[in-house]
Amino acid sequence: MNFAVLTLVAILQLVFVVLLLITLALGRMLSEWRTSVDDRHTERLTLASRDWLSGRRSAEDFAADIERARYSTVTAVLQRFGNQVAGQAWEDLVDAVRQTSWFDALKSRAHSRLWWRRLSATHGFAMVAVPEDAPTLESLIHDHNPVVRLGAVATIRRVLVETTLEAVLELADTQQRTVRRYVLEMLTLNQGLDLRLIQQRLDDADGTRQLRTLLNLVAGLGVPSFLDHVLPHAEHPDLEVRIAVARTLARFPHPRSAASLCSLVADPHWQVRAQAASALGVIGAREAVPTLGVAIRDPSWWVRMRAALALRRLGSHGTSVLEELTPEDDRYAYEMARYVLGLDHAAVAEYGGPSAVDYSDAIRRPRAA
Amino acid sequence: MDVVSTLVARFDAAIIWYFLALNTFYGFLILLSIPEIWKHWKITHSDNLSRYLTSEALPPISVLMPAYNMEQGIIDAVRSQLTLRYPKHEVIVVNDGSRDQTLARMIADFDLYQVPPAIPHHIPVQEVRAYYRSRTQPSLLVIDKVNGGKADALNAAISAARYPLVVAVDADTIIQPDALLRLARTFVVGKPVAAAGGTIRVVNGCTIDRARVTRTGLSEDFLAAVQVPEYLRAFLFGRLGWNRLGGNLIVSGAFGLFQRRFLLEIGGYATGHVVEDLDLVIRLHKHLREQGSDHQITFIPDPVAWTEVPFDLRTLGRQRERWHRGLVKTMVTHRRMLFNPRYGRVGLVAFPFFFFGEMLAPVIELIGYIMTAIGFTIGAIDANFALMFLAVALGYQMLLSTWAIILEEATFRIYEKWQDFVRLLLYAFAEPFGYRQLTVVWRLHGCWNAMRGLTHWGEMQRRGFGPEIGSDGEARATDAAA
Structure with missing residues (x-):
């Protein structure tokens, strides 16, 4: 390392610092100028769009x-008005x-x-x-x-x-x-x-990924006529599909949904059981009280919690099951029952609402080789 | 004498090369940060966050907030977390054995009622005294436990969290209302993310109303303001550059998002660490590598949290000493990662950089000063050469700070007033004269205390966000670590 190299580095640094400072100052001035121009254009376009909305100015x-x-600027103004105007005018x-x-x-x-x-x-x-x-x-x-x-x-x-x-x-x-x-x-x-197209796809879907996607879509749509197209998938071999079915059935308060969900509460995977228990509470399936009474003794903490919340949501029929539990009967079920009975209504609604859970998040698939 | 002169000269040359290599690496980080900040800026600038607000697609988030002796600000802090703009989130406050009225204030203000303790204990923590829910805020859970420090409090909150994503925040950190949306947006883009950190900014000088920053500004206080370029450097090009290198080792403990399952898999935060966030991220990196996971630990610049930086030398010195002590302890604990190809770029680049470039930097700088002094004394070093070297060293730091300000100006530009902008530049230029040397002393003190095995946090003097001056912490107190 000699003096000349250091001097060169120092000179370069000085030049860079000066250049950066000039860039900073010019950049700030340019930015302020552009902002003021944009503000003027935005203001003008906003006024024009108001005139258009009030019929004083044509779309042309x-x-x-x-x-x-x-x-x-145009994009921003259109975005703003796109949120306020719809129909033929838009x-x-x-x-x-x-x-x-x-x-x-x-x-x-x-x-x-x-x-x-x-x-x-x-x-x-x-x-x-x-x-x-x-x-x-x-x-x-x-x-x-x-x-x-x-x-x-x-x-x-x-x-x-x-x-x-x-x-x-x-x-x-x-x-x-x-x-x-x-x-x-x-x-x-x-x-x-096109709902018929979706129904057709749901009936014809064979792959797990497709089924999972379509079931999630159906859950979002919540159209009653889809129930018949969802129920056949409740026995699908893939657990993610069964979770999706349980989650979707929470949108269909119907005795057939309840029956299907009761069978899913006995699924070998806790994620499916928890999802199904939650859905039974959401659809208010009183006929599921005995099933949920069993589920509250589940080895999984999540299933016990979902079953207890579902029972709470089912009113006096459900809460009586929770109240009858004793520590001698099942300590863990008793603890969960005490916990859920101790929650106020707002907390129960917040915990067990329709969109509260998706246990597909809890699936751990083995990594592909 | 010739032998000594030669040795001193060679030692000095080695230190110069170390210094040049380190700063060249910083320059490399700058280059890497440019496309990163450009990408984030373009997304941030054009994205309409409100469309995510009504979406159920975003994963729900549990906000974890440890609190220790925070009676002055706890209500505003909790309220500000509860009113964050996000489709679905819960707030878990852990009263970590406060000896003031922190819990009582929460009970009164949020109409808390005790619930039976049917909450899983995934991670062992100090005794939990009670769980509380609120009659007015259904998404609030308060855990009252015996004091165990910040890491222990966070572990209790992780166990009780219901949602797949958790965000650890400090009770005295102000989170920007849309910060959760911005953090979680990375999941909508589909990146496999294990953890994500946001930017921490200096709140001193800003106007605060009910735990919200309503107007930004640069502090009038020299010591607080001179830390702003430091924070800009650390976040705007340091961490962004590391994003590209795949080796972000820090997700700030004051504001960081994690996938809960990964935290459970590694057993949560390690208690007994004074910088538990660094240790956690390194263990997370190790875990992800060992599992062969492609999940990343990333930094996102636009979600912002504000923290109060120390305004007196004593507190600042304690903070920097603690940070460096924690760094030394973490580096030594995980020394097997050093140049270990098993840990990929983290083991081969990031960890060695933190080891040699961050941990050893104050020691080498001290040796440099001593050898230069000896060199002068015995005539082994030319005075002009030494002065030129000093000029280059200062120049490097000014360049880095100026560049960080450029990145800030080109993107987020939170200091809108020209007066603040000019002062920011002046502070950036003033920083290498005196302030930097002080940080070297504090960091050396941290090294020394690490060798002595000290684990205390030290008392942190804070003005707080209200009119009163808050003082939190003693040994193992819950505190902010930016």
């Missing part, structure tokens, strides 16, 4: 205002907006090599997509970047043709639980979802 005039604003605006340069930019962003531009395109399409955009949306749903995929899933609220449904279900099949739930939730928000 509003679209003309859009031409002068930055892409991100569709008229969409027709007009699709003629602007903003929409041209949106289309080009959808095919950009940069993932964040594609992501911004999904946000735009989530507001203004129409069925003819389906091929573009499909490619975004299949995007290699998970963030873009997730953004693209939000577009199915507006556009859901068979190919996009296919793409979305395929995506749900292959993703982790949280992603799957989110994707299916988006599907349930689409008013035009």
Whole structure:
């Protein structure tokens, strides 16, 4: 190490520090200038959109205002108004907006090599997509970047043709639980979802992953006619499917659901038993009191808790079972009964509500070799 | 004499090379942090968090909050956790044997009632006296237990947690209302995550109302403000850079999210550690590697928690001494990971960096000062060379701090006022003159105390978020560790 090298490093450092300081100051000034320009555009567009909402300005005039604003500003304003306006008025605006340069930019962003531009395109399409955009949306749903995929899933609220449904279900099949739930939730928000198609798929599904996905979707939809299509899967060999069945049946308060859930409370896997016990409480199945009376003596803490909460939810029929338990009878069941009887109504509702649990989270599958 | 001169000169050369290698590695971390922060910024900037609020897809979260002698701020702290924006979360407060009115205040304010102790004890902890539920807040559980320290309190909360994700927070840390949504968003993207940490920012100088930061600002107090560039460096490029290297060794104990099952598998927090968060993350890394799991331990910059930093030299010195003492103990405990290929990049890169670059840094810096002094005395070192080296050393630190401020400015930019921005820069430049040398002394003290086997926490003086000055902690007290 000689003096010359150190001097060189010191000079370079000085240059860098000065450059960084200049960058910082210029960056801050530029940022403030852009923010003020954006604020002005946002204000103008907000006023224009209010005029449009009150009928003082046509959708075409509003679209003309859009031409002068930055892409991100337009997107933000449309997002805000998209949450407030619906129906024909919004569709008229969409027709007009699709003629602007903003929409041209949106289309080009959808095919950009940069993932964040594609992501911004999904946000735009989530507001203004129409069925003819389906091929573009499909490619975004299949995007290699998970963030873009997730953004693209939000577009199915507006556009859901068979190919996009296919793409979305395929995506749900292959993703982790949280992603799957989110994707299916988006599907349930689409008013035009073809229920017969879903029923048909549920009947024909053979793979565990497909079944699990469809059952979760059915649980989200909660359409009574699905009950007949769910019950046959209660004896499926895969425990995750049986958990999904138990969770789904919590949406169908019917004696046949109760009967099926009672048989699931005797499942060899505690996750299924706990899920089924919870569902029996949610659907208020009084006929299940004897079954739950047995389940409260289960070796699993979770099953005991779910059974006790379910009994509490069943009113006097259930609570009497809990009150009759003694320490000599079964110490653990007694402790759980005391615990659940000690909870107030709000805590019982919070603990044992319809969306309280999903024991598929507790499955540990052996790792593939 | 020639031999001594040669030895001193060679020793100094070795220290210079160590210093250059260390700072070059920091530079490498900076480079790695750029795409990371860009990615997060783009997601944060364009994402509409409110769509997750109504979603049942996000996994429910148990917020775990140990509390020790927190009677002044406990009600606001619990309320702020209960009102966090998240679809479904519960709050578990552990009263860790407080000797003040912490529990009594909670009982009165939240209308708590005792419930029978039918809660599983997955991890052994000090005796639990009682469990309480609230009549007004169904998602609140309060555990009253015998004092066992922060780690023990967290273990009690982990056992009682009902949800698959747990977030450990300090009672005196302010969590940004949307921070849980931001932390959990990583699960919606589908990444296999075992733990995720958010950013800790300095709350001194900010305006607080009912345990919420309502206006950001830089503290007028020099000692508090000079720590801001330090925090920015640590979080904005340190941890982001480690994300790319796959070896984040720290998820802050003041604000970190974990998959509960992994915590149970490793037996929760280790009691008796003064930096239990570092030890936990290292054990988690080991566990994941040994299990062949692809789950990551990651840092996410946009979820923010605010912590009060020490405002007097005594408290700051104690805090830094404790942090370094904990670092030494953790490194020594897990020394088998050092250069162990079994632990992948954690064993080969992250652990050695923390061992040589963090743990030994103050010792080497001290040796450097001593050898330089000897070198001067015996004429083995040229004065111009030494001064130039000093200039380069200071320059490196200024560069790193400036770069951290650039990252902050380009992304989150929480200090909006020009006055704060300029002061932040000035503090970044002032930091290497005196303050840094003080931290070296405190860290050396930490090394010394670690060798003596001390395990106390030390008293922490805090002003608190209200008008009164809070003082928490004695030996093994529950405290914030940023």
